[in-house]
Amino acid sequence: MAYRRTPKIETRLAETRDRILHSAIQLIAAHGYKATSMDAIATDAGVSTGLLYRHFSSKSEIFDEVFQRISAREIAACQAAALAGSTSRERLARVLDTFSRRAFRDRRLAWAVLIEPVDARIDARRLRFRTPYRDIFSNLLREAVAAGEIPPLAVEIVASAIVGAVVESLAGPLSTVTERDEEDRVVAALTRFCLHAVGYRDDASRGEELKPVPDVSSTICHHQRDGNL
Amino acid sequence: MAYRRTPKIETRLAETRDRILHSAIQLIAAHGYKATSMDAIATDAGVSTGLLYRHFSSKSEIFDEVFQRISAREIAACQAAALAGSTSRERLARVLDTFSRRAFRDRRLAWAVLIEPVDARIDARRLRFRTPYRDIFSNLLREAVAAGEIPPLAVEIVASAIVGAVVESLAGPLSTVTERDEEDRVVAALTRFCLHAVGYRDDASRGEELKPVPDVSSTICHHQRDGNL
DNA sequence: GTCTATAGTTCGATAGAC
DNA sequence: GTCTATCGAACTATAGAC
Known part of the structure; x- marks a missing residue:
């Protein structure tokens, strides 16, 4: 059977995504957009930098959502x-x-x-x-x-x-x-x-x-x- | 003998540069920045696209000067x-x-x-x-x-x-x-x-x-x- | 999801200036 | 003969179509 996203997984994905955005907001609120690195966002959100790109295509897209x-x-x-x-x-x-x-x-x-x-x-x-x-x-x-x-x-x-x-x-x-x-x-x-x-x-x-x-x-x-x- | 820029060449360079900028202004005034391609600028100025990059490091730099x-x-x-x-x-x-x-x-x-x-x-x-x-x-x-x-x-x-x-x-x-x-x-x-x-x-x-x-x-x-x- | 088109950029070759 | 302004094709990245 093919892989299917269960509601449980959906929720966790959404939570992670949200955590990333919250971290981005906090960091941008502290230092601005330019001074906020993807690394910093990932660290703050407790995920790997690579994962950021599973949820957002670019730094610009994160900021767009913020x-x-x-x-x-x-x-x-x-x-x-x-x-x-x-x-x-x-x-x-x-x-x-x-x-x-x-x-x-x-x-x-x-x-x-x-x-x-x-x-x-x-x-x-x-x-x-x-x-x-x-x-x-x-x-x-x-x-x-x-x-x-x-x-x-x-x-x-x-x-x-x-x-x-x-x-x-x-x-x-x-x-x-x-x-x-x-x-x-x-x-x-x-x-x-x-x-x-x-x-x-x-x-x-x-x-x-x-x-x-x-x-x-x-x-x-x-x-x-x-x-x- | 080593090559040195003579005043004559300097002048020609400056003229070319100016011609590029004029073309850029005309085209941007007609279509805006985004819709103005480097190719179009080069063609209008009567130079190759490659030459644009001898005078300006990027399209953004051209617009900056404009x-x-x-x-x-x-x-x-x-x-x-x-x-x-x-x-x-x-x-x-x-x-x-x-x-x-x-x-x-x-x-x-x-x-x-x-x-x-x-x-x-x-x-x-x-x-x-x-x-x-x-x-x-x-x-x-x-x-x-x-x-x-x-x-x-x-x-x-x-x-x-x-x-x-x-x-x-x-x-x-x-x-x-x-x-x-x-x-x-x-x-x-x-x-x-x-x-x-x-x-x-x-x-x-x-x-x-x-x-x-x-x-x-x-x-x-x-x-x-x-x-x- | 792959394929295509488009546009910005780069680079090796040429030809003309010194 | 050496150096460089110029050319134009190739490369790359991205957005839109199928």
């Missing part, structure tokens, strides 16, 4: 933030705050995912993954216009511009050691920038301070083995 | 635009207009340089080449604050945000066929976005229409063999 997992989690967090708040303005501010705070919390991983030069494959992936972020902002903008909070605008273009502004303004701070209050400065500047950009006026009654809402997913900083990632 | 030449020209155009206008507001608007109009004029080349997935080397080059653009905006912002046109802000962060907003909002339109009035819509939305973002208020007296100023360099659309590129 990229997608991390991005999905971050997008979910931002989507959740887009629901919390009584005004569109607050929801928008919360999304910006959520995205950048989470990036700062795990800055090396954020840097690796968002800006580290990797290869064309990841570049293409990055382009595709801007869409869900754009959609979050598009929806908030349409909502805000409908509610009369801001004047009408070219939603799609403005949503793209926000995505670009966010990522680019984090690029520098993420790659340098940043103090906590420098981080606050960046988030504040970025938030003001975007709110003004879409037509909100300064509001003296509020200092744009936001109470935290519970995250949809566990914090990005602890890549627990027992997590659901 | 990137730098095109970027230098575009930066110069934007720097010039930053000098034309009576108010900081107008100068800022002119830079945004100049950058995006020139990108649209040669959208495929702009797309290849700004966003097409190429490789890590070009990614790194892109990161470095944001600095001069950031500097243009930083200077304009400092100027505007000093003149009391806009309230104080975190110049460096905001300058980065503008760069990101510009590039990202062009990404979509550059990669699709865009009508002239769609192009106008993008530029208008982007300009409004940035002006508002940094603290300018709408000004009913002006529709943000800008008279063209003579370019510092010849237009990007005609990659003339006789040009100074």
